Amino acid sequence: MSTPLHSWGRYPAAPQSAQACHWREGLAADLDGIVRTQGSTLPYGNGRSYGDSCLAASDRVLHMRTLDRFIRVDWQQGLVLAEAGVTLAEILALAIPRGWFLPVTPGTQYATLGGAIGNDVHGKNHHVRGTFGNHVLRFGLLRHGQELLSCSLAEHPELFAATIGGLGLTGVIAWAEIRLIPIRSSQIDRSVVRFGELGEFFALSAELDHRHEYSVAWIDCLARGRQAGRGVFIVGDHARYGRLEVDERSRLQVPLTPPVSLINNLSLRAFNAAYWRVHPGRRTAARVGYAPFFYPLDRLLHWNRIYGRRGFQQYQCVLPDAVAEVALRELLDAIAVSGQGSFLAVLKRCGAIASPGLLSFPLPGASLALDFPQQADLERLFARLDAIVHEAGGRLYPAKDAHMSAADFRRAYPAWERLEALRDPVLNSRFWKRVTT
Ligand SMILES: Cc1cc2nc3c(=O)[nH]c(=O)nc-3n(C[C@H](O)[C@H](O)[C@H](O)COP(=O)(O)OP(=O)(O)OC[C@H]3O[C@@H](n4cnc5c(N)ncnc54)[C@H](O)[C@@H]3O)c2cc1C
Known part of the structure; x- marks a missing residue:
């Protein structure tokens, strides 16, 4: 039995058991395996979210941190295509010596690519670069029982929009491609x-x-x-x-x-x-x-x-x-x-x-x-x-x-119903259950 996972604030105390995902080819079977036994799950990156948005309603998560390979990098253009469990620190370790940096970074480099998209994280440069999602070119999204979909502004644009800041509810991101910014010094x-x-x-x-x-x-x-x-x-x-x-x-x-x-x-x-x-x-x-x-x-x-x-x-x-x-x-x-x-x-x-x-x-x-x-x-x-x-x-x-109360959430995020309509029914979090039901 692996050590239970928590959110960063360790509140609420809701230990999560985990199914680790190691291979992109095995992702559909991993997801299906949990769904068969638990009914629902949630992708979990590196647990740097503080509250309950990274905790599965079923308390069994699909742990994505172990899906951590770089797939293709283009150091001329500053493009990185990597599996969703790669951390921002791992991207920086490759990118900095070649003169590239993350376009947007939160206050921790231990967030994963999938987690950075799931919360559409922002950094100290929101006034000039927007959020992380502004720099995502495309990603591969797996919904239960379907083929992997490539999503971008042009392909499956509704799922692209719903997944950026979509709290892991629209599908499991298997890989993503982002554009870096050039730097001359670290x-x-x-x-x-x-x-x-x-x-x-x-x-x-x-x-x-x-x-x-x-x-x-x-x-x-x-x-x-x-x-x-x-x-x-x-x-x-x-x-x-x-x-x-x-x-x-x-x-x-x-x-x-x-x-x-x-x-x-x-x-x-x-x-x-x-x-x-x-x-x-x-x-x-x-x-x-x-x-x-x-x-x-x-x-x-x-x-x-x-x-x-x-x-x-x-x-x-x-x-x-x-x-x-x-x-x-x-x-x-x-x-x-x-x-x-x-x-x-x-x-x-x-x-x-x-x-x-x-x-x-x-x-x-x-x-x-x-x-x-x-x-x-x-x-x-x-x-x-x-x-x-x-x-x-x-x-x-x-x-x-x-x-946050359900009433405050619904007032502040009126698009929540559009996300709910696109949610993969087998994915649910403690947060989503709390604010939508
Ligand atoms: C010290 C510290 C400083 C921080 N500073 C900032 C900041 O400045 N700005 C900011 O915006 N945030 C900040 N955060 C929050 C953190 O950046 C986000 O919570 C981030 O999303 C955590 O990434 P993670 O990989 O740990 O994902 P998790 O916390 O594990 O998950 C985050 C969400 O993404 C979903 N998810 C994860 N992986 C996938 C996947 N492969 N496919 C689909 N969905 C997925 C999860 O279901 C969940 O809803 C900070 C956190 C810490 C601890």
Whole structure:
């Protein structure tokens, strides 16, 4: 019996048994095998989704991480065709020395190609490149009892759109082809400046976003009063010259899961305040490696274990531009009053580039993401935050979610019924069951 799989937040506690898929040729039989015994399943990439969207309604997943071969690469054009279980780190390891980089990357390089499509992930450059789905040329999709379909904007366009951000429900992606972006160096020219309150964040964003490929801010969500919304604004661009080196530094790891969370309000308050203070008030520039810039958390393997056996939830919402500042103030106020803080909260602007995906998360506006240790009174805080997001016309990110109500989901993602109509009936997740039935 293999070790049970979980989602990244380890909440809800719903251990998944897994059927690993090793060969594309065997995928149809693997899928059929689970369907015969369990009735339904869900493709599972590398479990970097926080909530229950990567957990099967039947608690038996089709584990795709082991389907991890490169099929064809074209280093003239920057095209990569690979099996769905290949991770973004594995793509970077081949692409960087040849002068190519991912067009869009989330904050972890351990997501798989299939998972990046399933959630239509976004990165620090949404304002200039859109989502991952904007760079997918085509993929092979297996639906139960059918031949593998090649899907693109031209072939089976409805399934192409429904699968990008389709939460693994429209079929199993066997392989995908993406277009990379050219780089001259693996390093990033990064500028950092801290800001004293939320209004300054929006001013910096208006001034700097359009001049840089990458833009993100970390905020101290426990600061109150005039300091509410203080934080650190970071922009970056691929350096114009320098080495093309894959980051191979050794990783540290959290060896085991403590019985209780090591994160508490005292440690959070001290950490957030120190992080803010350590950054300079004036703008400073430095050349840094791509890994510390994009993937600071990946340095500590299994960092999710520090939240203890009860796990944690991430709350990520996006708020439309017109009301973003007002709604963010309300959210931060509600969080500070509750005293339930998060390690650095991530705030970033989303741009207007539309995704081909039906259920893609970003909207033109601002996205806020915070981690909370799982505890009884989280429900009350989330209800308050949900009301603010709802009122603002924003929405939550299914990749991070473990609590959204069915009513909020249906209002925020009106295209859900089109996805439901195209869902492969043998694929279902705990998330989908929770928000649609
Ligand atoms: C530290 C950290 C930082 C992150 N930062 C960001 C960020 O900046 N932006 C962002 O958008 N996300 C971010 N995420 C979330 C993460 O990028 C997504 O949840 C991503 O989808 C995880 O990929 P995975 O391979 O682990 O897929 P899983 O989590 O296993 O699955 C994700 C979804 O894809 C489906 N799926 C997986 N494989 C296949 C397949 N072969 N065929 C069909 N469907 C499939 C699953 O059914 C599921 O619905 C972050 C996560 C972590 C842990």
